Amino acid sequence: MPTALATRAPSSVSVDVDPPLLQHYIDGEFVATAARFENRSPVTGQLIAAVCEAGPAEVDRAVAAARRALAGPWGEASVEDRAAILYRVAAGIEARFEAFVAAEVADTGRPVEQARRLDVARGVANFRAFADLIKTAPSELFESRGPDGATLLNYVSRKPLGVVGIISPWNLPLLLLTWKVAPALAMGNCVVAKPSEESPSSATLLAEVMRDAGVPPGVFNLVHGFGPGSAGEALTRHPDVAAITFTGESRTGSQIMKTVADGVKEISFELGGKNAAVVFADADFDAAVEGVRRSSFTNAGQVCLCSERVYVERPIFERFVAALKARTETMRLDYPDAPGVDMGPVISHKHRDKVLSYYRLAVAEGATVVTGGGTPLFNDIRDAGAFVQPTILTGLPDDARCVTEEIFGPVCHIAPFDSEQEVIGRVNDSAYGLAACVWTTDLSRAHRVSRRFHTGLVWVNTWFTRDLRTPFGGTKLSGLGREGGRHSLDFYSEITTICIRL
Numbered sequence: 001m002p003t004a005l006a007t008r009a010p011s012s013v014s015v016d017v018d019p020p021l022l023q024h025y026i027d028g029e030f031v032a033t034a035a036r037f038e039n040r041s042p043v044t045g046q047l048i049a050a051v052c053e054a055g056p057a058e059v060d061r062a063v064a065a066a067r068r069a070l071a072g073p074w075g076e077a078s079v080e081d082r083a084a085i086l087y088r089v090a091a092g093i094e095a096r097f098e099a100f101v102a103a104e105v106a107d108t109g110r111p112v113e114q115a116r117r118l119d120v121a122r123g124v125a126n127f128r129a130f131a132d133l134i135k136t137a138p139s140e141l142f143e144s145r146g147p148d149g150a151t152l153l154n155y156v157s158r159k160p161l162g163v164v165g166i167i168s169p170w171n172l173p174l175l176l177l178t179w180k181v182a183p184a185l186a187m188g189n190c191v192v193a194k195p196s197e198e199s200p201s202s203a204t205l206l207a208e209v210m211r212d213a214g215v216p217p218g219v220f221n222l223v224h225g226f227g228p229g230s231a232g233e234a235l236t237r238h239p240d241v242a243a244i245t246f247t248g249e250s251r252t253g254s255q256i257m258k259t260v261a262d263g264v265k266e267i268s269f270e271l272g273g274k275n276a277a278v279v280f281a282d283a284d285f286d287a288a289v290e291g292v293r294r295s296s297f298t299n300a301g302q303v304c305l306c307s308e309r310v311y312v313e314r315p316i317f318e319r320f321v322a323a324l325k326a327r328t329e330t331m332r333l334d335y336p337d338a339p340g341v342d343m344g345p346v347i348s349h350k351h352r353d354k355v356l357s358y359y360r361l362a363v364a365e366g367a368t369v370v371t372g373g374g375t376p377l378f379n380d381i382r383d384a385g386a387f388v389q390p391t392i393l394t395g396l397p398d399d400a401r402c403v404t405e406e407i408f409g410p411v412c413h414i415a416p417f418d419s420e421q422e423v424i425g426r427v428n429d430s431a432y433g434l435a436a437c438v439w440t441t442d443l444s445r446a447h448r449v450s451r452r453f454h455t456g457l458v459w460v461n462t463w464f465t466r467d468l469r470t471p472f473g474g475t476k477l478s479g480l481g482r483e484g485g486r487h488s489l490d491f492y493s494e495i496t497t498i499c500i501r502l
């Protein structure tokens with residue numbers, strides 16, 4: 001299958017002789033530690049940076065700094081003060097927009113255009129959205145009569161949770177880190193953030209922006225490292241951390257639940273998915289083909305919302321598979337800054353090998369590989385990267401592992417269906433429940449089926465279009481809780497109900 005390959009000379013991804021050292025950010029200062037790990041380009045395998053690794057001592061220092069900040073001016077900051085600082089952070093990201101694009105691209109190898117349009121744009125939007133929200137968020141007050149006839153005023157008072165631990169993933173590094181940092185700070189908390197070891201660069205740049213925006217020392221802390229036995233575990237175990245918000249794999253979420261259980265910490269999880277796209281015969285055909293291509297292959301399939309299961313109504317099944325194959329085979333896998341690039345590599349060799357193991361499993365399970373199924377051949381330095389081909393599978397039963405397990409790569413399995421009732425049952429027959437996508441021009445049907453999906457999110461005739469005021473999250477193995485709009489305010493604050501007898 002000829003995926004369009006570039007024949008350009010190596011891109012601007014170059015490596016300094018002494019790669020930069022990415023440090024922690026604790027109590028308003030950058031802190032180096034002797035323990036370090038490598039950060040390599042998934043495009044070429046070249047060394048990008050050395051990264052300091054935090055252990056329990058650094059996490060302790062960060063949590064202590066956060067507690068001091070809570071007891072200081074930050075703890076007394078008004079809504080207006082906090083909103084003003086968040087607007088300054090948003091402006092700070094904007095002022096260094098291209099530096100954030102470069103950082104995100106260096107770590108992930110994604111197309112520059114995507115990093116601009118999605119990742120960094122959302123980094124700015126997330127801070128602005130929650131600064132706006134806290135200025136207009138209503139409170140609750142109910143007036144009632146007591147048993148003695150006296151008037152009772154019942155109102156809600158919100159306080160910060162305290163120190164919030166944030167563990168963010170490598171697939172949308174800046175988007176997902178700021179999606180949690182912004183509301184946490186908006187509600188007056190202090191944070192200790194641990195970005196994925198695969199994507200430390202934009203988080204480190206964010207720390208510089210925080211410092212320059214005047215975020216007080218200790219309010220935002222950043223520790224680099226791994227999960228178990230490293231900074232991530234130290235953060236989840238820390239007795240002075242009041243809450244953990246985590247985006248990542250479901251089994252890691254389960255592990256964190258066990259770790260925080262004794263302390264009964266607040267948790268908010270956005271976990272894995274095995275999302276379905278459903279294409280009815282009455283859909284706008286071309287829009288559905290392009291929509292499923294996007295929802296299957298955006299970010300090399302490394303978005304928790306991507307469609308790895310596609311169900312197409314039988315009358316258009318063959319035509320749809322052929323059209324998606326043709327469209328997919330025009331996709332350009334290339335350097336992040338290559339003109340017209342559609343898809344970069346997956347995040348690492350380790351993840352590439354996991355994705356390829358599922359490509360092999362699919363064949364073993366009896367799948368037809370309509371297109372892809374392997375790695376592209378560039379005959380240049382990109383062959384040392386982590387590229388995999390966008391892949392379309394058909395012919396597997398619903399209980400095949402490739403149809404039930406999250407692969408988190410550029411792959412989808414397409415199956416025909418014959419009725420609305422049948423496809424709803426098949427979509428819901430999953431251990432996950434994050435997102436679904438429906439393509440139909442029958443809007444009664446759109447509402448009808450959307451309401452019957454056991455998922456936290458449904459998109460109709462679109463995908464991954466986001467209103468930040470809406471609740472976002474999944475059910476079953478896909479997560480716990482919702483973040484977004486007032487749902488973030490609810491998670492990142494402690495509520496006290498006060499009753500006054502007049």
Ligand SMILES: O=C(O)C(=O)/C=C/C=C/O
Nearest residue numbers: 171179303304305466472
């Ligand atoms: O768009 C969002 O706010 C969000 O949380 C996206 C999550 C995607 C995960 O892979």
